[in-house]
Amino acid sequence: MSYIRKNAKDGLVDIKVVGIGGGGINVLNTLIKMGLENADFIAMDTDAEKLASSLASKKILIGENIFGVDSNVEGPFIGEQAAKESYGDIAEAIRGADMVIILACMGGNTGTGAAPIVASCAREIGALTFSITAKPLSLEGTKRCNTADEGMDILKKQADVSIIVVNERVWSIIDDNATTNDVFVFANVAISQIVRSITNYTKPSDIINMDFACMRSMLKGTGRAIIGMGEAIGENAILTATKNAMEPFGGECMQDAGVILMNVMGNTPNLMDLREASEVVREAAYRKAEIICNVVEDKTMDDKVIVTLLATKFGDDID
């Protein structure tokens, strides 16, 4: 059965971006400041003060009644119970979404426990569900890191596509003297860029347009995903940007993906350049991989080209 878009009448994919817990709300604030067209922003937390700092138009205080009632509720179980208690409000906030993008930083109580519940709610309403999470720094302690790992394993089973940003790795690419706050700020910009790239796949195009129903069927339940982004200007900009986008994949990783989505954004993309770039991706990929390319013309971009590669469906899922 093919998927019928709920708001297909205006041609736009209904995108809801949900920030959960302190870190999730910080990431969402960064994204809102950077700007994202045609998306609704929803913030959720058990912490009313943190929630008040959110720039999202919709805010949900989850689990208002669980505190003080049951002293056995601790750790991520708090977030889980809170989201279960507020399930009706969560379902109402994401109602009608074609795509739900969940943002949470793992290792604490709220984001770790609530994100899988929000993801299962999103899948229940039939939305293509992404989770983008940040993993704690090792200096925050083994317990927090283990809590994050357990939470991410649970979340991976609920979201269709899961992307993990490792805060520690961010630290290794910025200044050694950076504070933890510098790391978080940098990571939040990176996560916001990932959200923007994902939503680019849904933009209509006159050149090559990946229909949302096709994107949805390719990505449903594919699991772990890796995203690479590259920019370039001038001659062969698409090819150069594509090679830059392939860098984070390193080694053999690209060969292990069963699905690769390529998105090219630029002012009047050159079709010869596009063909060459997509050939480079095809050569690097597993020979049976499903590869699909979406091209978005953006007249405001002068001669800059941005290429995003999303690789998913790794390992055992492919035969």
Ligand SMILES: Nc1nc2c(ncn2[C@@H]2O[C@H](COP(=O)(O)OP(=O)(O)OP(=O)(O)O)[C@@H](O)[C@H]2O)c(=O)[nH]1
């Ligand atoms: N990238 C990034 N990571 C963050 C940020 N804030 C916190 N973190 C990470 O996320 C982990 C969880 O922190 P929070 O998001 O504040 O926790 P919470 O979900 O609000 O959970 P509780 O406050 O315990 O209920 C921390 O251990 C940090 O590693 C942020 O702004 N950006």
Ligand SMILES: [Mg+2]
């Ligand atoms: Mg918190």
